[in-house]
Amino acid sequence: MAFDVAAVRAQFPILTGDGPVPRLHYLDNGATAQIPRAVLDAMAAHETTARANVHRSVHRLAEAATRAYEGARESVARFVGAQASQVVFTSGTTSAINLVAHAFGARLGPGDEVLISTLEHHSNIVPWQLLRDRNGIVLKALPATTDGRMDLDRLDDLVTERTRLIALTHAANVTGAVTDVARVVTAARAAGAEVLLDGAQMVPHGPLDVPALGVGFYCFSGHKMFGPNGIGVLWGRSDLLESMPPFMGGGEMIAHVSLEQTSYAAPPMRFEAGTPPITPAIGLAAAADWLSAQDLAGAETHLKNLTAQLIDGLSGMQGVSLVGPAGTQARMPVVSFTMDPLHPHDVAQILDSHGVAVRGGHHCAQPYMDSRDIAGTVRASLALYNDADDVEALLRGLREVRALL
Numbered sequence: 001m002a003f004d005v006a007a008v009r010a011q012f013p014i015l016t017g018d019g020p021v022p023r024l025h026y027l028d029n030g031a032t033a034q035i036p037r038a039v040l041d042a043m044a045a046h047e048t049t050a051r052a053n054v055h056r057s058v059h060r061l062a063e064a065a066t067r068a069y070e071g072a073r074e075s076v077a078r079f080v081g082a083q084a085s086q087v088v089f090t091s092g093t094t095s096a097i098n099l100v101a102h103a104f105g106a107r108l109g110p111g112d113e114v115l116i117s118t119l120e121h122h123s124n125i126v127p128w129q130l131l132r133d134r135n136g137i138v139l140k141a142l143p144a145t146t147d148g149r150m151d152l153d154r155l156d157d158l159v160t161e162r163t164r165l166i167a168l169t170h171a172a173n174v175t176g177a178v179t180d181v182a183r184v185v186t187a188a189r190a191a192g193a194e195v196l197l198d199g200a201q202m203v204p205h206g207p208l209d210v211p212a213l214g215v216g217f218y219c220f221s222g223h224k225m226f227g228p229n230g231i232g233v234l235w236g237r238s239d240l241l242e243s244m245p246p247f248m249g250g251g252e253m254i255a256h257v258s259l260e261q262t263s264y265a266a267p268p269m270r271f272e273a274g275t276p277p278i279t280p281a282i283g284l285a286a287a288a289d290w291l292s293a294q295d296l297a298g299a300e301t302h303l304k305n306l307t308a309q310l311i312d313g314l315s316g317m318q319g320v321s322l323v324g325p326a327g328t329q330a331r332m333p334v335v336s337f338t339m340d341p342l343h344p345h346d347v348a349q350i351l352d353s354h355g356v357a358v359r360g361g362h363h364c365a366q367p368y369m370d371s372r373d374i375a376g377t378v379r380a381s382l383a384l385y386n387d388a389d390d391v392e393a394l395l396r397g398l399r400e401v402r403a404l405l
């Protein structure tokens, strides 16, 4: 049976066109995806039946809240094939990477090397630069190939016996290129290094067996996978989490506190200081359950077809250059391009007046833009509720932009 995109779309109140937002061609899912009714309902149900703080009081509401929060952790753990104790709730991918840069980074010192790539989001660059400035580590970067992938041929000369961590995106947010994780893990193992993957653009496409990837850390954000914002996940291998000191101090993360010193709780609580994002965690679990229940094989084919339709349409257009792989293999449904002589912001602005939401700019990936000598790109990033009409509306809008020039 063909993938029923209309049935998926109907579950997203903002996309139906009968609410306050008119029919919108929403192609900015890489920035934030929309939220289905099931997730909104799960959060509303929690707020109206079990709102209380967690791991503290013993009254029944507090116990219900704790059960719901820890139940959410179990659902999210199932979604990534992991144990609940390996799932740390954070406020998003950015805070998950910062957590690792502090807690894992605490034992790195002068001469230790961290390898990133030119294709990283700023959230997987700046925390390592801060660590370099704090601890004197050496920060290196894999270059990108001309078709917007990481140049993994350079692993051989960039990974050394001083490499402690290879921190890379699983799927690049500008080009959609998917990283060959097995190759990275092989290189890391040979050097005795750990691997961190930024899964922000990967996880919205379905459940994963994260432990089977062979990496040490995996990070993602709720708002890009049809969940709420303010919530994300750091998955960590148990031995790594157990060996790391806390990042932030406060309530929740302790075993015992005296005025002189503190002993810490075991992971994951060691890394969750303060009142956690309880309702967002419940929403994230609902999003993981919702996504797992979709026809994901059908969605994958559907999105490949839309990506091909988009790339085809762009290919014939005067002044348009693709920034990223030319095909649909080993790439997410993210398509970036430039439109000479316009600035990407201007293209995005004009498309908005046609009811098409895309992002124009550097996409928090300035080093990659610099490496291409461009100010930015226009980026269309698709989710499973997008359809051929959305892609056609984008192409039509671009043809009209062309006609204005």
Ligand code: PMP
Pocket (backbone or CB within 6 Å): 030, 031, 091, 092, 093, 094, 095, 121, 123, 124, 169, 171, 172, 173, 198, 200, 201, 221, 232, 364
């Ligand atoms: N990494 C990648 C690849 C991303 O696309 C993004 C979001 N644009 C982030 C990290 C940061 O995610 P967040 O802002 O949710 O922390």
